Amino acid sequence: MIKQSGSGSLTTEQKQFYEEQGYLIIPHLLSQEDLSSARDAMTQKVSMIADELFEDGLITDKLEDRPFPNRLAELFQHLTAENFLKYGRSWRDRIPGYFTLMSNPKILDAVESLIGGELFANPVYNVRPKVPRVAAGAVPWHQDKSYWPDANANPVITVWIPLVDANEVNGCLHIKPQTHRKRVLKWHRETYTGTGYTALKDSQLGKTETVALPVPAGSAILFNDRCLHMSTPNLSHEVRWSVDLRYQPTDQDPMPQHGVGFLARSHKYPTRVATLSDWLAEKSEHSD
Numbered sequence: 001m002i003k004q005s006g007s008g009s010l011t012t013e014q015k016q017f018y019e020e021q022g023y024l025i026i027p028h029l030l031s032q033e034d035l036s037s038a039r040d041a042m043t044q045k046v047s048m049i050a051d052e053l054f055e056d057g058l059i060t061d062k063l064e065d066r067p068f069p070n071r072l073a074e075l076f077q078h079l080t081a082e083n084f085l086k087y088g089r090s091w092r093d094r095i096p097g098y099f100t101l102m103s104n105p106k107i108l109d110a111v112e113s114l115i116g117g118e119l120f121a122n123p124v125y126n127v128r129p130k131v132p133r134v135a136a137g138a139v140p141w142h143q144d145k146s147y148w149p150d151a152n153a154n155p156v157i158t159v160w161i162p163l164v165d166a167n168e169v170n171g172c173l174h175i176k177p178q179t180h181r182k183r184v185l186k187w188h189r190e191t192y193t194g195t196g197y198t199a200l201k202d203s204q205l206g207k208t209e210t211v212a213l214p215v216p217a218g219s220a221i222l223f224n225d226r227c228l229h230m231s232t233p234n235l236s237h238e239v240r241w242s243v244d245l246r247y248q249p250t251d252q253d254p255m256p257q258h259g260v261g262f263l264a265r266s267h268k269y270p271t272r273v274a275t276l277s278d279w280l281a282e283k284s285e286h287s288d
């Protein structure tokens with residue numbers, strides 16, 4: 001069954017902007033209700049981390065009453081970046097709430113407007129708890145395609161969505177418009193965050209202006225996988241919670257080396273669209 005349209009379809013002007021600039025902001029694409037399943041999944045993970053920190057004797061209070069943007073930041077307030085990085089700079093758990101978000105019809109409508117209605121959700125999706133003071137929160141200039149250099153030339157679209165307002169204090173995305181027309185630049189693995197991001201040198205960035213993209217919670221920033229982008233450190237006291245999801249046409253490489261993606265929408269083969277059970281079982285398509 002094709003899920004009902006979520007009315008996230010783009011206007012001609014929005015499509016034109018994306019084609020010309022390589023990115024697009026869709027303010028308030030998702031409501032708080034749309035985000036709730038993912039927020040619950042993140043909350044579940046934070047509770048698991050609090051339990052572990054407590055059992056390891058690193059904290060004496062699990063801060064169960066703290067609000068979503070604060071709790072994880074406060075749990076690590078007196079701990080080290082290494083303590084935090086034990087849990088990873090980004091998370092890719094198979095918790096049902098993430099599948100609900102990745103299958104949200106509003107997101108799929110927007111992506112369909114750009115690349116058609118045969119949509120595969122790329123296995124690379126990240127939940128990013130950008131906590132203050134951890135160097136790995138700031139992501140260096142890169143092109144997403146540096147993570148899949150051998151994939152074919154068909155588009156991979158990142159859909160970046162903050163669960164809290166993202167701004168220049170807590171480290172919003174920054175982008176270089178029109179760089180989606182560039183080839184994949186020679187990248188290196190940075191060594192200062194301890195997590196090995198792919199990164200570009202300043203000398204490779206060219207003269208294109210940098211645009212900061214502060215956006216309210218639930219907005220979406222869509223960008224092409226060749227578009228140069230980065231994010232700045234989190235200088236606030238709260239977590240800059242975001243997700244980056246990726247979608248591609250079904251004729252792009254499914255990239256099994258990164259995990260198992262799933263058929264998110266298909267007009268040709270609607271019965272093959274993956275269900276939650278398929279996704280939890282790491283099956284990319286539904287079969288009876």
Ligand SMILES: O=C(O)CCC(=O)C(=O)O
Pocket residue numbers: 128130137139144158160171172173229230231242244
């Ligand atoms: O969320 C961030 O800070 C960076 C995201 C990013 O680089 C990406 O989605 O490729």
